Amino acid sequence: MTLWLVLAVNSITFGGLLFLLSAGFSLIFGLMRIPNLTHGSLFMLGAYFGATFIGGYLALHFDFWIAALLAALLVAAFGAVVERLLLRQLPGQPLAQVLVTLGISFMAADFCLLVWGGDPINVATPAHLAGFVRAGPAVFPLYRLAVIVIAMVIALALWLLLDRTRLGAMIRAGVDDPDMARVVGIRVSQLFTIVFALGSGLAAFAGIIGAPILSVYPGLDQDMLPLALVVVILGGSGSLLGSFVGSIIVGFIYNFGQALFPELAYFVLFMPMLLVLLLRPQGLFGRFVP
Amino acid sequence: MTPLRLIALAIAALALATLPYWMSGIYYVNVASQILFFAVFALGLNVLAGYGGLVSLGHAALFGISAYATGYILQAGFGHPVAIIGALVVGVASMALYAVLSLRSTGIGFIMITLALGEILWGLAYRWISVTNGDNGINLHGRPAPFGIELNTATAFYYTTLVVFALAVVMVAIFVRSPLGAALKGTRDQPRRMNALGYHVWAIRFWACLFSGLLTSLSGILFVYYTQFISPQTLALTSSAEVLLMVISGGAGTLLGPIVGAGLVVIVKSVVSGFLERWNFLLGAIFVAIVILMPEGLVPGTARLWRLAWRRARGGGAPS
Secondary structure, three states: OHHHHHHHHHHHHHHHHHHHHHHHHHHHHHHHOOOOOOHHHHHHHHHHHHHHHHHOEOOEOOOHHHHHHHHHHHHHHHHHHHHHHOHHHOOOOHHHHHHHHHHHHHHHHHHHHHHHOOOOEOOOOOHHHOOEEEEOOEEEEHHHHHHHHHHHHHHHHHHHHHHHOHHHHHHHHHHHOHHHHHHOOOOHHHHHHHHHHHHHHHHHHHHHHHHHHHOEOOOHHHHHHHHHHHHHHHHOOOOHHHHHHHHHHHHHHHHHHHHHOHHHHHHHHHHHHHHHHHHOOOOOOOOOOO | OOHHHHHHHHHHHHHHHOHHHHOOOHHHHHHHHHHHHHHHHHHHHHHHHHHOOOOOOOHHHHHHHHHHHHHHHHHOOOOHHHHHHHHHHHHHHHHHHHHHHHOOOOHHHHHHHHHHHHHHHHHHHHHOHHHHOHHHOEEOOOOOOHHHOOOOOHHHHHHHHHHHHHHHHHHHHHHHHOHHHHHHHHHHHOHHHHHHOOOOHHHHHHHHHHHHHHHHHHHHHHHHHHHOEEOHHHHOHHHHHHHHHHHHHHOOOOOOHHHHHHHHHHHHHHHHHHHOOOHHHHHHHHHHHHHHHOOOOHHHHHHHHHHHHHHHHOOOOOOO
């Protein structure tokens, strides 16, 4: 019973991280119809930058949260530049988009290897969250619970942004019908940059928040990208609720699959995605069929 | 075919046929073999991605399935002919299953489903250790000896690969010129019109998938005989991405493009990596540069620049 409870908490924590990663992926995919294959790299870049700010580089030591914010801002700026300079030139050309995003992810992976080397970097949990919470026989690390809370808060903030603000209404209009949104005077191209930067920043933030749990290592990008894809396909692209529900589902499947059927862990992870694609191609909460 | 093209083709054929004699060192002959079997793989994917407009990001798993099948059949004690035929059957049958599942969708949906299928197969190969031996993979012992010719030397294997490569090129050239090939291009450009004209769009795509699967299996078998080893890494998303990059960078929907793309990727991976540690960065930069400078791919892009230069040189200068 204790094992199940611990697994469930771990699943929700991992689901929270996946939500931060995939919310941006889903919005980018939904709004711009770009399969952003750099998203795993953005996660990894965020983790590496954050780890550097925390660990001390050029005689600079930052608090965990400030480092996380800085890393997120840095990667968001990088995302905006990539969107402005490259992806902007390639609307409606999925082949070229795939080529460019994969090319950037190759470069990012090699850049990380060059700067930080091949050894994994362990990021310590922030001191004030290093404790444990006891609930009967089960013991939960405080940090994992904190990650859940952070993910919930950001989910709420994103929901408010998308559902209650003018910017959010414009983004939703862009997702539903980009041409009509342009006709009524929404500058969809500007939205693209904003959404891409936001998605990149969120992915980077997830990377550094996840670092104390997952650690930072070369290949982290390739581990996370397929998970983001699964979430978005399960939940449906362009839908925040879809990303949220999809992330929690994938978090559970991933953790329970690893624990119960270690040999078939990836099989049970990707099977539901295949079923959804076949039975409900727009995803559980999707707004359109890709 | 213009005389210029015929001459170029003859020179290329002659160069390939005599390669082991002017290429110094076994290492480079082996690199040439790799380029050729990856070119067969890229040609197979190009049938779908280039001519059919169906971009698969799970093709490495099909490639890997044929390689694993070869290994299993040999381990079971059968001879090489059984292994090769068996691996072809397994590869094409897997492609048929892939097609049934993924042809429900096109565009980005097709990319996603093939990616999921590829990840499932990779996950099985990687984690189902009791069956696949996990990351340790499967070792092969020995290469086949068709007509009594041992293939253990680099040169002999190169010529085998060259024969399969030439066959593949001819097959694709015939396919593209056949009514089925024309219909496939029709379903890529105007699926609804093709449907209205009475073509069975799904069936055309299905046959194209099978053809692509056949070429992919052929290259997978060559690969496993070349390396004598197959592990889950071969099935991973990065491998699928790599072969797709070969097709796109060379020029999707052209006969020469995937071959040039395979040459580019293999040379950067195995030759340039010898003296440039940051070859991955270079490969990524090349892909980005291709998209910016020649979005249609290296082969069509060079042809376009060539025509432009030709027109300038003749003094016309006026764009057509």
